Amino acid sequence: MTSQRSFPMTWLVARREILQRGRTRVFAITTLILMVAVALGVALPAILSSGGKTQHVGIVGADTATLSGIVAEAGRLSGETAVAVPLPNLAAAEAALRSGLVSAVLVENTEVLVEQVPVSGTSGSLGTLSQLAGLSKLIQEVPGAAAAVGHGVALPVRGLEAPSKSLASRLTGLFTIVIVWVLISVYGSQIALGIGEEKSSRVVEVLLSTVRPIQLMVGKVLGIGLLALTQAAAMVAVFIVAGFASGSSLVHGETLGIVLIGGVFIVLGYAFYCTAFAAAGSLVSRQSDVNSTVLPVQLPLIVTYALSYTVIYANSANTFYHVLGFLPPTAPIAMPVLYAAGDVPLWQVVVAAAATAAGTVWMARVATRIYTASILRTGPRISFRQALRNAQA
Amino acid sequence: MAPLELEFDGLRRTYGTVKALDGLSFGVPAGQVFGFLGPNGAGKTTAMRALFGVTALEAGEIRWRSKPVDEAARRTFGYMPEDRGLYPAMALFDQVDYFARLHGMTASEADSAARHWIGRLGLAGRGRTRIDTLSHGNQQRAQLAVALVHKPELLVLDEPFSGLDPAGIDDMSAILAERAAAGVTVLFSSHQLDLVENICDAVAIIYQGRLVTSGTVAELRRGDQPRLAVRVGGDREAAWAEQVRGIGTIESVRPDGTAVISLTSSGDSQRVLDLARAAGPVEHFAFEDRSLSDVFREATGASVSQAEAEHAQRAMAGGR
Numbered sequence: 001m002t003s004q005r006s007f008p009m010t011w012l013v014a015r016r017e018i019l020q021r022g023r024t025r026v027f028a029i030t031t032l033i034l035m036v037a038v039a040l041g042v043a044l045p046a047i048l049s050s051g052g053k054t055q056h057v058g059i060v061g062a063d064t065a066t067l068s069g070i071v072a073e074a075g076r077l078s079g080e081t082a083v084a085v086p087l088p089n090l091a092a093a094e095a096a097l098r099s100g101l102v103s104a105v106l107v108e109n110t111e112v113l114v115e116q117v118p119v120s121g122t123s124g125s126l127g128t129l130s131q132l133a134g135l136s137k138l139i140q141e142v143p144g145a146a147a148a149v150g151h152g153v154a155l156p157v158r159g160l161e162a163p164s165k166s167l168a169s170r171l172t173g174l175f176t177i178v179i180v181w182v183l184i185s186v187y188g189s190q191i192a193l194g195i196g197e198e199k200s201s202r203v204v205e206v207l208l209s210t211v212r213p214i215q216l217m218v219g220k221v222l223g224i225g226l227l228a229l230t231q232a233a234a235m236v237a238v239f240i241v242a243g244f245a246s247g248s249s250l251v252h253g254e255t256l257g258i259v260l261i262g263g264v265f266i267v268l269g270y271a272f273y274c275t276a277f278a279a280a281g282s283l284v285s286r287q288s289d290v291n292s293t294v295l296p297v298q299l300p301l302i303v304t305y306a307l308s309y310t311v312i313y314a315n316s317a318n319t320f321y322h323v324l325g326f327l328p329p330t331a332p333i334a335m336p337v338l339y340a341a342g343d344v345p346l347w348q349v350v351v352a353a354a355a356t357a358a359g360t361v362w363m364a365r366v367a368t369r370i371y372t373a374s375i376l377r378t379g380p381r382i383s384f385r386q387a388l389r390n391a392q393a
Numbered sequence: 394m395a396p397l398e399l400e401f402d403g404l405r406r407t408y409g410t411v412k413a414l415d416g417l418s419f420g421v422p423a424g425q426v427f428g429f430l431g432p433n434g435a436g437k438t439t440a441m442r443a444l445f446g447v448t449a450l451e452a453g454e455i456r457w458r459s460k461p462v463d464e465a466a467r468r469t470f471g472y473m474p475e476d477r478g479l480y481p482a483m484a485l486f487d488q489v490d491y492f493a494r495l496h497g498m499t500a501s502e503a504d505s506a507a508r509h510w511i512g513r514l515g516l517a518g519r520g521r522t523r524i525d526t527l528s529h530g531n532q533q534r535a536q537l538a539v540a541l542v543h544k545p546e547l548l549v550l551d552e553p554f555s556g557l558d559p560a561g562i563d564d565m566s567a568i569l570a571e572r573a574a575a576g577v578t579v580l581f582s583s584h585q586l587d588l589v590e591n592i593c594d595a596v597a598i599i600y601q602g603r604l605v606t607s608g609t610v611a612e613l614r615r616g617d618q619p620r621l622a623v624r625v626g627g628d629r630e631a632a633w634a635e636q637v638r639g640i641g642t643i644e645s646v647r648p649d650g651t652a653v654i655s656l657t658s659s660g661d662s663q664r665v666l667d668l669a670r671a672a673g674p675v676e677h678f679a680f681e682d683r684s685l686s687d688v689f690r691e692a693t694g695a696s697v698s699q700a701e702a703e704h705a706q707r708a709m710a711g712g713r
Contacts (some may be wrong), residue, residue, distance in 0.1 A: 009495065012494050012495055016491055019487075020480075020482075020483060020487075072397070160677060186587070197481070198480075198674055201478045201479065201480065201481050202476040202477065202478025203478035203479050203480055204478070205442070205445075205447055205472075205474045205478060206472060206474060206478060206479070206492070206539060207495070208445070208446075208447050209446070209467060209470070209472045209474075210445065210467060210468055210492075210495050210496055211495060212464075212466075243650075266456035332640070
């Protein structure tokens with residue numbers, strides 16, 4: 001009878017958390033704000049960069065009339081206005097590209113030059129330009145080739161700089177870990193505060209007269225976790241919808257993978273930290289003391305989050321950060337960043353996820369012991385060391 | 394005497410150097426209002442918490458209907474702890490409903506039971522109110538509703554009368570009596586021994602973690618040695634009473650000349666009356682019951698307030 005009732009009890013506790021927290025105006029408003037923020041973050045760069053703008057395209061070559069014609073036509077086909085800027089030679093073309101005077105240079109019958117080949121490939125006006133110029137070359141060089149243009153012969157697009165795999169991908173990585181970090185800290189603190197409230201209001205004694213401590217703890221982290229997951233799912237959905245709707249480069253294959261890996265690590269990270277936050281909450285008798293016991297739990301997250309900025313804007317991560325990617329407390333933030341920056345292959349991500357999952361089991365055991373030993377102790381704040389000693393006794 | 398339904402058997406629990414429970418044993422008969430009495434610090438709360446498994450015991454056993462108390466049994470108990478506590482931000486109805494569900498009621502049972510008790514305790518119309526915006530008295534009622542909502546077979550209340558005004562005490566007593574009449578076994582603790590002597594059918598009095606005495610209130614107040622209060626007109630010093638030596642002892646002489654005599658046997662009361670009549674006009678002659686605090690003092694040699702002062706001193710010195 002007891003074991004049969006164990007899940008319903010845990011679920012009743014989880015259900016209370018969901019109903020009490022999910023119904024509040026704060027939850028609705030924060031969800032809305034986060035969704036709008038994500039939508040703006042994804043769609044704004046795409047909206048700002050496209051449409052209505054006049055593109056300046058440099059031309060290098062003798063036949064300026066034909067080249068200007070190709071540029072104008074390419075602009076028309078891709079719904080933009082393209083203006084040809086004649087340039088004397090390749091050196092001048094490169095200088096113009098670097099200074100931003102022109103966004104691309106068409107070198108007669110040779111190639112299309114850009115400062116950096118976009119991660120999303122040569123689509124849009126740039127693609128059209130290379131296609132048209134290639135076609136023009138074909139028609140001039142091969143008599144009767146006009147009939148064979150269906151092959152779609154495009155001039156090569158060359159970047160002046162090595163295609164950094166992924167500014168877009170790195171930015172997606174950053175976006176992902178901001179969500180991981182925000183969700184774990186916000187909901188983790190809610191767990192700790194909620195448990196602090198149960199202790200300080202003394203309702204815990206009434207609860208524990210029918211519910212086992214483990215059921216109370218698991219129910220709480222489950223309920224709050226489901227709310228966090230709902231919010232995360234809503235944000236990812238907005239990310240994908242807004243990304244596709246605005247044609248943002250953030251939702252192309254590679255970056256979508258980063259978001260999915262981020263999703264896995266949100267779940268793993270929450271699972272790892274939720275019990276630790278519960279243990280932290282069980283140490284206090286007054287809610288105002290919660291901040292001080294929660295800080296040591298948050299510390300690995302804070303440090304990794306801060307270090308992530310150095311990885312995102314650097315060529316490759318240092319060894320220390322690589323190690324963080326495989327440690328359960330830091331992997332949920334470090335691994336998505338390493339993957340987004342192209343510093344680790346997928347199999348390493350899988351290893352890190354497995355390590356985090358194993359760490360989660362260990363953390364749950366330790367945290368449950370601390371929680372069970374501390375939840376009914378009133379009086380001054382208990383230190384983690386004292387709590388562990390109590391748990392062993 | 395009704396059969397024992399709840400039995401505390403040899404409970405032991407130490408906090409540091411303080412023996413909170415020192416081999417405490419007593420039984421609670423079915424369907425009665427049973428008072429669990431003793432000065433503050435006697436171990437009442439520890440014993441009640443042990444009953445609900447929120448304090449571990451070093452030794453001893455608590456049995457409900459002859460079987461050790463387990464989780465299934467506890468779900469049929471209602472509990473109002475000394476440290477009252479409910480979720481401050483949760484609405485009254487949701488809260489009562491939640492505890493009904495935790496005790497195994499279905500959603501619809503919990504719904505109607507919560508409605509019933511909120512109304513019965515005079516909180517109708519407050520169902521949507523947050524607990525922390527209710528008045529102190531209404532928070533107490535909410536706490537009682539939580540303890541009662543799942544139709545418990547055993548109701549356990551730790552100091553239910555503390556902090557109540559006289560009207561609140563009458564309300565609470567009426568509810569306890571009503572529950573007992575409905576077949577519920579009611580166990581409540583109090584350190585105000587005399588306040589509750591008219592409320593309980595039977596009591597257990599404890600001190601320093603041990604049982605001092607237990608029995609029906611009537612038995613305890615009568616005691617082994619019945620007490621007579623006798624006043625003879627014109628004799629302010631009760632000099633006549635010197636003659637009762639041999640059949641009883643003079644406990645005290647009140648300022649109005651009433652002699653309080655404890656008899657060796659109740660059959661001797663008529664001989665005392667004869668002696669008094671011979672001394673003068675008898676103005677007052679009656680059996681007098683002891684108060685429960687007298688019972689406590691006689692058994693322990695200390696008054697309830699002395700015992701509490703000692704406990705407070707020990708707690709201050711030992712830091713618990």
